Amino acid sequence: MEKWARMKYQPCIPLGKDRSCVTGSKEHIAVSRRAACEGTVLLKNEKGTLPLAPGSRVALFGMGQIDYVKGGGGSGDVYCEYVKNIYDGLRESGLSVYEPLSEFYRERVAEAYKKGGLYGRLREADVPKELISGARAFTDTAIIAVCRFSGENWDRKADGSDPYFELSAEEKKTVDAVCADFPKVIVLLNTGAMIDTSWFADNGNISAALMIWQGGMEGGLAAGDVLTGREDPSGRLTDTCARSISDYPSTAGFYESPDFVKYTEDVFVGYRYFETVPGMKEKVVYPFGYGLSYTRFEIKNVRVSAADERITVTADVENRGERPGREVVQVYFKAPEGRITKPARALCAFKKTKKLAPGETETVEMSFPVSDMASYDDTGAVRRSAYVLEAGEYSFFVGRNVRDAAEAGFKYALSENVTVRVCEELCAPERLGRRLTASGEYISVPDVKRVRRTYPPAPVPGQKEREGGRALLSDVWEGRLTLDGFLEQLSLEELRRLTVACGPRGVANTDGLGDMKEYGIPAAMTADGPAGIRIKRQVGVATTAFPIATMLACTWDPELVERVGVCCAREAKENNLSVWLAPALNIHRSPLCGRNFEYYSEDPLVSGRMAAAIVRGVQSQNIAATPKHFACNNKETNRKESDSVLSERALREIYIRGFEICVRESAPDVIMTSYNIINGVRASENAELITGILRGEWGYRGLVITDWWNTADRTAEVKAGNDIRMPSTMNDRKTPFVDVVENKNTRAELVPCVRRLLELILRLD
Numbered sequence: 001m002e003k004w005a006r007m008k009y010q011p012c013i014p015l016g017k018d019r020s021c022v023t024g025s026k027e028h029i030a031v032s033r034r035a036a037c038e039g040t041v042l043l044k045n046e047k048g049t050l051p052l053a054p055g056s057r058v059a060l061f062g063m064g065q066i067d068y069v070k071g072g073g074g075s076g077d078v079y080c081e082y083v084k085n086i087y088d089g090l091r092e093s094g095l096s097v098y099e100p101l102s103e104f105y106r107e108r109v110a111e112a113y114k115k116g117g118l119y120g121r122l123r124e125a126d127v128p129k130e131l132i133s134g135a136r137a138f139t140d141t142a143i144i145a146v147c148r149f150s151g152e153n154w155d156r157k158a159d160g161s162d163p164y165f166e167l168s169a170e171e172k173k174t175v176d177a178v179c180a181d182f183p184k185v186i187v188l189l190n191t192g193a194m195i196d197t198s199w200f201a202d203n204g205n206i207s208a209a210l211m212i213w214q215g216g217m218e219g220g221l222a223a224g225d226v227l228t229g230r231e232d233p234s235g236r237l238t239d240t241c242a243r244s245i246s247d248y249p250s251t252a253g254f255y256e257s258p259d260f261v262k263y264t265e266d267v268f269v270g271y272r273y274f275e276t277v278p279g280m281k282e283k284v285v286y287p288f289g290y291g292l293s294y295t296r297f298e299i300k301n302v303r304v305s306a307a308d309e310r311i312t313v314t315a316d317v318e319n320r321g322e323r324p325g326r327e328v329v330q331v332y333f334k335a336p337e338g339r340i341t342k343p344a345r346a347l348c349a350f351k352k353t354k355k356l357a358p359g360e361t362e363t364v365e366m367s368f369p370v371s372d373m374a375s376y377d378d379t380g381a382v383r384r385s386a387y388v389l390e391a392g393e394y395s396f397f398v399g400r401n402v403r404d405a406a407e408a409g410f411k412y413a414l415s416e417n418v419t420v421r422v423c424e425e426l427c428a429p430e431r432l433g434r435r436l437t438a439s440g441e442y443i444s445v446p447d448v449k450r451v452r453r454t455y456p457p458a459p460v461p462g463q464k465e466r467e468g469g470r471a472l473l474s475d476v477w478e479g480r481l482t483l484d485g486f487l488e489q490l491s492l493e494e495l496r497r498l499t500v501a502c503g504p505r506g507v508a509n510t511d512g513l514g515d516m517k518e519y520g521i522p523a524a525m526t527a528d529g530p531a532g533i534r535i536k537r538q539v540g541v542a543t544t545a546f547p548i549a550t551m552l553a554c555t556w557d558p559e560l561v562e563r564v565g566v567c568c569a570r571e572a573k574e575n576n577l578s579v580w581l582a583p584a585l586n587i588h589r590s591p592l593c594g595r596n597f598e599y600y601s602e603d604p605l606v607s608g609r610m611a612a613a614i615v616r617g618v619q620s621q622n623i624a625a626t627p628k629h630f631a632c633n634n635k636e637t638n639r640k641e642s643d644s645v646l647s648e649r650a651l652r653e654i655y656i657r658g659f660e661i662c663v664r665e666s667a668p669d670v671i672m673t674s675y676n677i678i679n680g681v682r683a684s685e686n687a688e689l690i691t692g693i694l695r696g697e698w699g700y701r702g703l704v705i706t707d708w709w710n711t712a713d714r715t716a717e718v719k720a721g722n723d724i725r726m727p728s729t730m731n732d733r734k735t736p737f738v739d740v741v742e743n744k745n746t747r748a749e750l751v752p753c754v755r756r757l758l759e760l761i762l763r764l765d
């Protein structure tokens with residue numbers, strides 16, 4: 001096949017065995033189901049309620065059994081051939097379901113849709129008493145399905161007007177009625193973000209609960225697999241379940257203003273807050289990292305050692321129960337108290353065992369650089385604008401979740417402060433006001449007016465007409481011409497055109513990159529994610545809908561997540577798409593954020609490792625991955641104009657740390673900036689972020705693109721190092737962007753952007 005043939009000719013060439021299609025194939029759907037099983041988290045299991053014996057009789061309550069939410073809405077949605085809901089899953093796993101009750105819900109769901117009800121947001125039906133008694137006569141086991149939907153461009157409310165975190169009054173009524181009659185009650189949570197868990201954790205009548213997340217097109221089957229014990233629930237939480245939405249420190253200011261959000265909790269996000277700030281431990285229902293299994297594991301012989309500036313942790317994990325299963329060993333550290341306030345725990349390594357048979361033991365080994373334990377000093381307490389390890393003893397905690405992790409004997413001791421990396425003050429706030437410390441006290445932060453750094457471009461040669469006419473990009477690919485030589489022939493207008501997306505081709509609906517026929521520059525099409533390849537329904541190509549990113553993260557299994565990446569890349573390639581707009585790795589700062597389902601965790605290490613796994617999988621197929629949204633897009637309301645105000649330390653240690661890990665571990669081809677503003681400067685125009693930190697400090701060599709239809713100034717974006725404006729049209733989605741844009745960039749500013757674009761296209765098939 002000729003280089004770029006897929007881009008140029010859009011052929012129909014299936015990638016599977018014997019020319020079968022891989023898109024939406026059985027093999028890919030099997031990976032989706034596997035990931036859904038592995039990401040399911042068992043939160044509660046008393047009196048040996050689960051797993052259910054084969055053929056058990058169950059009564060299934062809740063609209064969510066039919067109106068199952070496979071994933072979230074907006075660009076993160078995926079069109080697949082079918083969706084297996086919870087009812088289907090239970091039936092297909094061999095359970096005997098009380099049909100009249102499920103029939104009742106099926107009718108209520110159909111009626112609600114007819115009346116304009118929205119997917120995943122239907123009002124819970126009032127179950128007639130006779131149906132409850134009929135169900136009770138049929139079985140002593142009730143399963144309640146609770147579903148939640150959320151999507152792009154809107155957030156959930158904390159005031160009860162749109163219950164997401166809490167149960168609605170109607171849901172409570174169903175729960176009470178079921179608990180009054182059934183001796184065994186099991187809860188299934190079909191959600192894209194943390195919701196209230198205290199209502200069943202504290203309720204003696206509810207004996208089991210599974211977090212089944214939004215598990216993709218076969219999520220219902222995966223729920224059946226786990227309920228019946230065909231699969232052990234080996235998922236572990238990647239967020240903290242707190243008792244009430246008001247317990248999360250981000251809630252109070254979330255809706256303070258449409259124009260800004262102040263991240264005053266600083267680095268104390270998620271478990272870093274709950275495990276550190278006095279009195280907050282009690283607010284946790286299920287801690288970060290938590291999840292039960294049907295078998296019992298013992299983590300023993302924990303050994304921690306230091307050599308060559310690395311910490312190594314080994315532990316033996318023994319399956320002491322009666323069923324096969326996998327355990328996740330988690331390592332946390334605590335840095336010494338010093339001048340810089342610090343969280344009591346921070347995750348530094350993790351490892352999931354293979355499937356261990358009863359009686360089997362595996363020795364897991366994990367290692368990480370000492371420098372990972374450094375804090376960023378943004379006040380000059382030790383050394384200003386540097387990552388520092390303060391003198392003292394560093395302790396390590398190993399176990400199955402942040403609360404359970406027991407202190408290991410070994411301490412890493414430093415007799416003096418060590419500077420790990422000297423940086424420069426970048427993206428610092430002007431008006432944060434105050435920031436939280438480990439004691440729970442806020443300290444005030446004075447307002448500062450900042451002059452932002454600019455990065456003048458290096459000079460480039462002027463345009464040169466080539467003797468013998470235009471060269472083609474294939475001349476560069478075939479070694480007849482250097483890329484610099486190729487760039488020299490492009491006019492300012494041509495350079496400018498190339499820094500704006502090109503229109504769609506084939507099945508694409510999110511436009512593409514490149515496209516200049518006269519120079520043989522092909523068009524590399526993009527497609528959305530991250531729960532699969534998003535091709536519009538009307539095109540007629542059904543792709544595989546994978547579990548949401550949060551559920552993938554809950555597998556704690558980067559190899560499995562990498563396989564998901566491989567599948568998605570193959571589906572992209574088969575459909576002649578070149579750039580996948582995934583993974584998405586913003587931090588779960590608040591359960592209210594409408595797009596949490598697309599993101600992995602409240603923890604940057606988990607986020608970064610999962611994103612890196614996806615990128616590795618995707619790019620192994622010569623498809624470009626696009627980690628997004630860089631950075632601090634943690635609220636959807638007014639997302640294009642909202643200013644995320646935060647300390648430089650929180651930015652570096654929490655919000656961009658995952659991106660840093662991803663860049664260093666997997667070298668993504670493309671990064672997408674976010675819509676929002678960061679400390680007064682729009683992310684897409686943020687030279688300190690893009691050129692200073694991403695390219696300068698982390699050595700990122702790839703392409704940077706904007707998010708779609710942002711409201712930024714294109715000239716400023718190019719000056720900041722943001723290479724391509726997406727998509728090809730203006731905000732009205734009709735006017736082509738290049739025809740109206742007033743771009744004042746110089747040749748020297750544009751050439752590096754186009755060079756990076758062409759380097760990407762040269763890397764693609």
Ligand code: BGC
Pocket residue numbers: 075152510528581628707708
């Ligand atoms: C989203 C991006 C997405 C893009 C293209 C935007 O609204 O924020 O995540 O990739 O649209 O669909």
